[in-house]
Amino acid sequence: MKYQKWNIGAPLEEDVAALREAGYPYLMALVLAARGVASPETAAEFLDRDRKLTLSPMLMRDMDKAVARIQKAIAGGETIAVFGDYDVDGITSTVLLMDYLKSCGAKCLRYIPRRIEDGYGLSKPAIQSLRDQGATLMITVDCGITGNEEVDFAASLGLDVVVTDHHECKEELPAAVAVVDPHRPDCPYPFKFLAGCGVALKLVLALGGENREDALFARYSALAAIGTVADVMRMEGENRAIVACGLEALPHTDFVGVRALLREAGLEEKPVTSIQIGFVLSPRINAAGRMGAADLAADLLETRDLARAEELARELCELNRERQAVEQAICADAVRQIQALRQEERSALVLASEKWHQGVVGIVASRLSEKYSCPSFMIHLKDGTGRGSCRSYGGFNLFAALESCADLLDGFGGHELAAGFTIPEDNIEDFRTRMNRYVRSVTGGEPPVSSLDVDAAVSSPAELTLEEAEQLERLEPYGAGNPRPVFALLGATAEAVQPVGQGKHLKLRLSKGVSRFDAIFFSVTAEECGIVPGSRVDAAFYLQANTFRGNTTLQLQLVDVRPSLSPSRSEAAAQALVGRLVRGESLTRQELARLKASPSQYQDCWKALTELLRQGKARKERLPFLRSIAARIGGSESFLRAYLALAVFKERGLVSLTREGDWLAMYLMGDPENVTWDDCPYLLRLREKEAT
Structure with missing residues (x-):
């Protein structure tokens, strides 16, 4: 049992009935009603996907200044540097903007920080290097909003800076030529949840002008979709339009590196959904940044050479396998540290080691936050300084938490769900104490309880069919605010439980009444599961199609399983x-x-x-x-x-x-x-x- 509490939705029967009478399939009606989409009219509106971005990019504060300075640089033959970030959002943002600038004939330099050597965000050595190479304008993507000192340094060298970012702002903005960030307190842009690549896309649309918006959106929506899903942005408003259109464009995108990665990941000629982006494509792109080779991923997405794309895609997938092995080792070590913590140190997990790979600690923090139901702070130590990555749990605001401990930190940045920071090693104990105290003050001192949100329990198992599962795809794209539907089957019988994948996963056969279902429980061992054949269980699951030897059948992908709380x-x-x-x-x-x-x-x-x-x-x-x-x-x-x-x-x-x-x-x-x-x-x- 992974979650201590299941929050099972209870949609009103009359709402489900009304949706079914309007022609919506049973499972879709169940999900819509559970999420408050109770009438056929609101359902039609919810399922409608915009085919274009309706908000003018010029509504963003400073967008006019950014466009004017960039167009001046292009017209004057200046060298323009694009300064990105090493995660998927940052890499796709960089490639998107570079591709457009090059199409305008601009001289371009690209700089993506090395996670280990450079750390997050702007740095003076990098800025100096770009200036030495002749850059007179630097455009940041997915970073820069907290780089006040670095922007001042660039100005002292004669290097103008345009900041584009989507992270939370500090009280004082950088003194750049333009600062484009929907989170600016004075920015009137109505949609605040764009990813970094979404802001970069808006910049490109502004540069191209209204007449070219549709064509440019068609070209860059696939890249923007990958970055938006990978950065776990709210899947509503413009993000929904970006990802929906990007998913359709992915299989035939002009970016040959994307198509090569699809082939190498086994997704060629298969429907690509937000789930494949989140769990198949994104980890491979992210692996490059985590393992200190973000430029490899950028090279893949930029290249126009098919043979080179195939080679880079293979390298990227190999890097991802290496990342997985490193991640498992760090996770095991972190769990040992957690077991040694006092109870008052478990409201926020603050862990540190010199042995950990700096590029992988962030993803381990995500796993720990989910496993232990609390915010996690993983710190890589080197030469007396710690570089930390932290992940939230239950909507806890990390940015505000780091601000409360700012006097202990050398620096920090990010947003409320994920952030990074640097800290002197000597301050870690005080940071652990204060962060735990802060978390308890925000949560009221209640011990964390891991909870799973389930859309609804399925009262008619016979309705769990492959056809019904395929109809759920109309709810795509999934993401924050529109999660993949989770169903529950209560009071089922586990007829068979079999370890698969060298004992790393479990295959189950579940039954209820006359219905029988194959199920897979990833990354859970038989010992952890605690379920034996004959057990009466409740199962929470996603629905998926499983194709084996040309035969496609319905499979339940288990999210959790527990001894049944409903009596036989x-x-x-x-x-x-x-x-x-x-x-x-x-x-x-x-x-x-x-x-x-x-x-x-x-x-x-x-x-x-x-x-x-x-x-x-x-x-x-x-x-x-x-x-x-x-x-x-x-x-x-x-x-x-x-x-x-x-x-x-x-x-x-x-x-x-x-x-x-x-x-x-x-x-x-x-x-x-x-x-x-x-x-x-x-x-x-x-x-x-x-x-x-």
Whole structure:
């Protein structure tokens, strides 16, 4: 069980029915209704995808200044430097702007920082190098908004700077020729959630003019889509238009490097969705930056030579495999560090090591935040200085958190969900203490609870078909604000559980009623899963088509699986029977015989209970806990006897039981050797009824 809590949506039946009557398939109607899209009219509006960007780029503050300075540089034959970033957003932004400038005949230089040697953002040595090469104008993409000192340095060298960025701004903006960032407090641009490549795209559209907007959007939408999905931007407004159009353009894009990467990743001639961008293309492009070779990815996307593109695509995929191995080693080491932390140091995970690869710590931070349900700060140490990457959890604002500790840092940048920072090694202990204190103050001191948002439980398993799954593609593109739909199948039976992929993954066969489903649970071992054949489970999953040897079938891609919180028919009947006994209702002789238990059976139940409550108190999921007691005592009617035993223990004052929804809060309060069983009213009723 990966998540402690499942938030399962409960769409109104009348909303689902109205959508189905309007022609929407069952699963799509379920998702739309769960997300508040309750009428056919709002559904049609939600599913409509704009084919173009409707907001004028000139609405952005300083866009007019940026266009004027860049056009002057092009007309005057100046050398223009494009300063990017080493992640997917930064690389696609750089390539997008470089391609346009070159198409205008501009002399261009490209600079993408090396993650390890240069760190994040602008740097004075890089700026000096660009000026030495003859640059008189530098345009930043996906960076620069916090580079006040570096922009001043560039100006001192006679190098003008145009900043384009999408990250959060500090109080004072850089003194550049133009600062284009929708997050500027004085920027009237209505849509604030563009990625860096989205801002770069807007700059290109402004430079090209209204008459060329459609053509330029068609050329660059694929690159902008990759960067937007990779940077986990909100999938609404203009981002939805960028990604929807970009997905359609990807298979036949003019950028041969993109097509080569699609081939090398096994996506050629296959439908490409936001899921493939996020989990197949982006990691490969990102691997270059993480492993200190961002220019390799930029070379791939820029090249017009097909043979060179094929070669670079292979190198990129090999780098990604290397990154995966390094990531696994760092993650294992980080988990060991976490186990040594005190409880008060686990509200925010602040971890550091000289052994870690600086380029990979960010992705490990993401995994740790998900695993431990809290913000994570991973720091690579070298020569007394730490370079950190941090990731949020549950909407926690990292940028504000770093600002609260700014006096301990040499610098920081990013946004509320992901950020980077530098810190003197001697300040790390104080940073850990203060960051944990800050997180507790923001969250109210409540321990973090990992939660999974599920759109809806599927009440009709027969509706889980390949055709229904294919119809869900109309909800694309997925992303923040429009996540991939997650469904739940409650009270299913795990008929088979089989390790696959050298034991790294699990293949399951699930059934409910007459329906049978193949399922795959990635990156989970049989031991971690804790599910055995015959277990009654709840499964949360994505739906996907699985093609094997030319045959395409429906597969459930599990997000989580847990012991079922819904009772089986026999369990529900057992609970009802005990309830009737407790309330003093009449029982048949057959029912009395089922309820009758010997004192030794109560002793067995007490032993099982105390073993499961090692600390004398616990909060457990109710039905799985009862099943655990039943499994320990064994025999026929074990669940019934476990349920009755808890009722008797509570009445005799041996335990305190408080039901909280699907959970039981329990405390051991007495010793059964000091209890007189004959006085229990439930057992007295059994004897009385048996005698009549």
